Amino acid sequence: MTSAIPAKQRLLSLDFFRGFTVASMILVNDPGDWGHIYEPLEHAKWNGCTFTDLIFPSFLFMVGISIVYAMESKKTDPANHSKIIWHALRRMVTLILISWGIQFFYHPSLEHIHTLRFPGVLQRIAVVYFICTILYLKTSANTRKWIFALALIGYWVLMCFVPVPDGHPANLEPETNFGAWVDRAVFGTNHLWSQSKTWDPEGLLGTIPALGTCLFGIFIGTLIKKTDTDNQTKTAWLFTYGVIAIILGLVWGLFFPINKSLWTSSYVLYAGGISTLGLTLSYWFMDVQGYKKGVWPFLVFGMNAITGFILAGLVPGIINLFKVNYQGKEMGAAGYFYKTAIQPFFSPNTASVIDAFLWVLLIWILMYPLYAKKIIIKV
Template identity: 30%
Template sequence: MEHIPANRLASLDILRGFDLFLLVFFQPVLVVLGHHLNLPWFKEVLWQFDHEVWVGFRFWDLVMPLFLFMTGVSMPFSFAKFRDNSDKGRVYRKILKRFLLLFIFGMIVQGNLLGLNPQHLYLYSNTLQAIATGYLIAAILLLNCSFRLQIFITILLFLTYWIPMTFLGDFTPDGNFAEKLDCRVLGRFRDGTSWNADGSWSFSPSYHYTWIWSSLTFGVTVMLGTFAGKMMKDGKGGKRKVAIRLFIVGLALLALAGVWSLQMPVIKRLWTCSMTLLSGGYCFLLMGLFYYWIDYKGNTLELNWLKIYGMNSITAYVLGEVINFRSIVASVSYGLEPYLGKYYSVWLTFGNYLILFFILRTMYKKRIFLRI
């Protein structure tokens, strides 16, 4: 349990809550409902709530970058007390602890750690692990580098990612450098591997998410968040001007993404440079909108409920992805099945995430905020 400072940035908690609400309530309920509705226009809505297959960008592709971005936004606030700390070893131990815990939670969520089966153990395959890597990169930069040097190294991360991706492969699912590196380094511990009866294994032809080389651009996404956080923490010119600067940076990043996409396509599964800039631009615009509406205008009442998710975001994500509450819902409402028919599965999904909501709401009301 952690004490929450009075000057905490409300827009950040609410925007993070919006992101988590989409992930562990709205989208799964919407998808299962959409599968039972025979409405052509609804299929277009559902298309936006699924990931792009390869080149391109949909609304749902923003959820993960926004999660990483907001990790970075909070860091200038939380790291301010560490920069002048003479005991850097203690600070680094905290950073390493958070990195390891996020990595382990990522393996629990998507790495099949709880399956206790080495044949299906995946080392690097989850959003929390991407956050862990990006956080580690950003933490080192924030503790040791001036702001100008942070910008320079962020650009250097981009160039380091770009060079082999451009000159040592192509941008096809099987021919890109990041794919080859993941297959070589992770081997059978890469998500998507399948085992044959004779004990041999092979890579799935449909799994093309990359993690190791993409860690560089994960770091850039988190660093973009730290730049937004610094702008809000410094508050130069007042909150209205800060919001305007966030909008301007967001639009500039979108323009740069459009130019870079002519050479390097927008591919979320590879976390390409153009995708990083595009998603970063949208994140800046969303942060600017929430900051303007909430921290500048003071309109929080109708959105405060999102803090239930935003102030326990890791808890919400892990519980939502790991724990299945449908059995509880089914055990107390199985009598509804004859009446709901094919929509009974919608009810089970709704009830599953409703239970999660009430758990998070109870934690919020009792001021229990779990931090890593």
């Protein structure tokens, strides 16, 4: 489904920030060589947080803000709630099916059903969006604050103090923590992350603190949307909340480490604080000061983020369907281009990141006509 852009209702800084995040996602997901990557463009090995680890929570943070902007005027009339919830349910199912469809594109066999990865990035976004839509419609702002606190504290208690039912004590190790046990019990080992099969970085239990990330976005979106507060005051409060969240995340991280794969409560606060500061900076320059020069290239991604996500998942595979002989071996066209046109002329890490930038540029070119014609593709 497509629609024209309602210019007056859009938050320019949100579109810019979303576009920057989509571009960053493509950049870190498509290096020329997975063995040669600059450290900020890799996930932390386990505990800790890199630039790459901030991308996914930024999406969920912005989902929360988008919920406010899309539903604030409609939520006042309870008669609209059922329609909104059904729409959110349909969207959740659609996003999950899209993610599974991308998997089938790379493994087009009915036998793949037995090894289909059930959790995933789009799946988590979809489920969190649906639940937070209901929370936004059916609960007050104060109730959502309590839910936010209970989600983060409850998850901390569960992960750090409750023994794992398989006999392990409470722990935060990849394969033996409570969340990993839940994933194996619910999904089975065949339907988890392919590189592990014993745990999943987008596992079921991690949905609880991920709700906190989206609720964080709802808090920030509600503040930006307030009509009884001037822009300078809003900006000051946004900056303050961002700094406080980062500090709280770092302090909590001393005994519940910042960890993207576990989506720890400290990670929610830390990443949410950084997202808030990034959005605040964009908001001040673009929506308050009216600075728009040089912004539009990111709007190409920002106004059709889901389309960008899908294209980024499919285009490399489509190009690699075309096979080329290289040194006696058959390889995909994209891999051949990297091996012959980029890798020989640069250092390994530089060649790898140049290839990633070219993927960003290619997806951008494919999406530009949508931006030029002011078309938004919705799911």
